[in-house]
Amino acid sequence: MTLRGKQTVRDLRRGSRSTLLRRLYFDGPLSRQELGRISGLSAGSISNVIGELLADGLVEECGSVESDGGRPRILLQVPPGRAHLVGVDVGETQVRVALFDLALTELAASDHPLSDKGHDVDHVVELILTGLAEVLRRTGVDPDTVLGVGVGVPGIVEQGDPARRGAGIVVHSQTVDWDAVPLGRLLRAGTDLPLHVDNGAKTLGQAEMWFGAGRGAQHAVVALFGSGVGACVIADGARFRGATSSAGEWGHTKVHVGGRLCRCGARGCLEAYVGAEALVERWGKAPDSSAEKAGLAALLAAAEAGESAAVELLAEAAEYLGAAIADLINLFNPERIVIGGWAGLLLGPRLLPAVREAATAYALRFPRAQTSIELGRLGPDAVTVGAATLPLSQFLDSGGEIPGRIGPGGPAAG
Amino acid sequence: MTLRGKQTVRDLRRGSRSTLLRRLYFDGPLSRQELGRISGLSAGSISNVIGELLADGLVEECGSVESDGGRPRILLQVPPGRAHLVGVDVGETQVRVALFDLALTELAASDHPLSDKGHDVDHVVELILTGLAEVLRRTGVDPDTVLGVGVGVPGIVEQGDPARRGAGIVVHSQTVDWDAVPLGRLLRAGTDLPLHVDNGAKTLGQAEMWFGAGRGAQHAVVALFGSGVGACVIADGARFRGATSSAGEWGHTKVHVGGRLCRCGARGCLEAYVGAEALVERWGKAPDSSAEKAGLAALLAAAEAGESAAVELLAEAAEYLGAAIADLINLFNPERIVIGGWAGLLLGPRLLPAVREAATAYALRFPRAQTSIELGRLGPDAVTVGAATLPLSQFLDSGGEIPGRIGPGGPAAG
DNA sequence: AGGCTTACTTCAAGCCGTGATTTAACGTGT
C-alpha cells in the first residue's frame, strides 16, 4: 500500500547528495574512496556529487591520509561553521534558546525564567522571539545561515500542512493548559526563519539517538521519565509519529486498570506509579512541585540509607517500570531501550538491575532477548540540542538545501 | 538517520511500474488519463510504462469509457488470471492451503486436520507440501505462474536473509512449542516456489487492511482476538515489524501488574483477561479447549439472557479491552482500530459500545479523537487470503516482476 | 464532410549513474 510519489531523475541526485552528506556528517572526515565503499555509489558519481557539494561550500577538504605507495586520499568533512541552528526548550520553569553551529556546538544561549504568568502563550512566544534575537545579536551570526528554529514544547504537536512552513503547527497540552494553540502562526509573525516544533520529550529522545545511548540503533525506544513519563519511538532510523504525530505517549499506558488516579484523569496510568511527581507525593514529604527534584533526591538518599518505606517505594516503581518496558518490547520489538530524563538518570543507577529483571519476567522471551536496556547519556539540557536536530535533519534529508527565508506575501500568508 | 541505498536510473522505472500497477490493482479499471492525474507522472511516461506492462501481459485493456466529444478513454486493468498465489494457514486444528488468482478469488483449497501428532513440525511441513501439490493438480495451474507461497503460522517469525529466498526463515512459538524451527529450510526442500512466512494474526490483519475494515487507512492497528490476543500494526501503509519482525505482541501487554496468571508465565497480561481461552475458563463451564468456540458462544448467550455472572464477566472484559485499546491509541496514534479475530467478531456487537467508552475514558483526549474503533469484516478464514497477500505485495512492490524459480545449486543451497 | 475536442503516442532535450579510460599524486628502487 505504500506508494512513494513521482520520482524524477533529479531526485536521484538529491538522494545521492543526502546520502553522502549524512555519511560525512555522522562518520567524520572520510575520503571519496571510503564514501564509495560505504554508499555503493560509483567513483564517478562520488566525484561528481562531491564536486557539487564542494562548490556549494557544504563540504570541505581537510588534510589527507598517508598512502602506502599511491596517491593519498583526501579527507572531506562538513564545515561546522557553514550554517547554524537554533534550538528552543519550552520547559516547566523557563524558556531556553540556544544557537548552534552545524556540529551542534553551542555558540550562545539565552535563558528566561517563566514569570508568574506561567505558560501564557503570548508570553512564551515573546520569550522565544526575544531569546532568538538575543543569541543572534550576541554572536553576530548572519540569520541567512540559520537553517531553522527547532522548538521542544510540552504536549502534543499537530504538524499541519508542511507547505505553510510551520505556520500550521498547533499544540495541545493537558498539563500546561494549551488547547489547540496555534504556536506556528504566532511564531511565524515574529520571524522569517523556518520553524519546526515537536514535543520536548521527543526532541530529547532524538538527541539521545543521534549523540547519546541510542547511537547506531535503527529500532529503539527512548523512555523519558521526569515529572511525567514519555517515550520517543524510533523505527527504521526515523521517528515513529503515527497519524497525527502524537505516537509514543507511554506515560498513560495502563499498568493497573482501576488503580491509582493519574493527573490525566484516568486510573492506573504508568505515570501515576513511576512519575517523579507521583513518587514524591506518595513518599509524603515536600509535595511542593518546585522542589520536585530535591524531593526525589531525598527519596533516593533515604532508600540508599536503608529506610524501608523508601526502599519499598522504589522497588515497586522498578517493577512497574520494568513491566511497562516489557510492553514496549512486546509492541515495538526494539533492539535497544534507553532510559533518560532527569528522574531516569537520577534513579537509573539504583533501579536498572531491578528494571531489567522485571522486564525479563514480563516480556516475551524472544523479543526480550533482542533488546538491551540502557541508561541515557544526555542530561535534560539536551532538549535544546534535540530541538536543533529538527531543522538539521531536514537539511541532511534534502541533500544540503539552504532554505530561503520567506518574503512578505510568501506561503505564510493566510 | 534513514538512508535508502544506492538508486540508479532504472529504479525510477521500477518505481513507476510499481505505482501504476498498484493503482490499477486496487482502484479497478482506470484510463491512462486518470492514472496520470493520480500518480503525477506525465502523459508520456504513462504511455511508455503502460506499453511495457501491456507487453509483459501484466495489464490489459478492458473496454472504454464514453466520451463527450473527444476520443474515448481506454480502460486498463490487471488481468486476474495472469498469475496465481498460494496462501497457507497453519491453524490450531488444521492446515489449510488455498490457491488464488491475482484478484484473490479462491480457485481451490485443501484442508487437512492436524492428526494426533499435533504441531509436530515435520508433519505440518508434509501437510503444507501435500496441500500445495493438491491444489495445483486440481486446478491445473502452471506452477510457473505462481508468484509465491505465503504461510501464516502461530508464533514469532524471524525473516532471515532475504537473499536466501525464505530458506532462512525461523519460527518461535511458545504456544505450540516450536523453538527456532527452521520452517523456511524445511519447506524449501519440498518446493521451488518463493516462500513468505509471517504470523497468522499478522496475515489476517493484512487481509483486513487490504480488503476489510482497514481499507484506505494509512495508520491503523488491527486487534485480533481469538483464543489468544494479538495485533497487527500498520504505519504509513506498511506493516510495522520492529527489529526482528515480532512487533505487535499486544496480548502480553500488562493491564494489571501482579494480576491474573497468563499462559505465557507472566502475571497481568491482557490475554489473561480478555482471551477466549481465559474467558471460557473463568466462566467455569466446558474448559475443554476443543469446545472453546462453543464455550464462548454459551457465555455470550448467557449474558444476552441476563445471567449476571456472564454479564459481569463480559463487562469486565470490555473494560480491560478498552483500556488496552487506549494504550494502542496512546502509543501508536492510529486513525483506525479494527477489532477482528473469531472471538472479536463473536463478542464485538455486544461489547463494542462499552469498549469504545472505556477507550475514551482511558486514552488521552487528542489521539482518541483521531481514532475510530470498528469491527473487522473478515472471518478467520481470511488468514489464507492474508497469507497470499505476502507474495502479492512483493509482486506489486517490484513493479510486476515474476520471480523465477530456483534451480538446483541456486541461492537456497547451504 | 469539415471542424472540434479529448486521448494517446512519439520524440528531442536535459539529467543521472555506471564503468572504462585518463590524469594526478604519491612511494620505491635503481
Place this chain on the structure above:
DNA sequence: ACACGTTAAATCACGGCTTGAAGTAAGCCT
C-alpha cells in the same frame, strides 16, 4: 634523478529515465 608501480580522483561516452511539446488517433457536433 628518474623511471616505475600503485592508488586516488577526474573525465567522458553510453544507456536509461522523465518531461513537455508536437503530432496522431478517435470519437462527437453541425
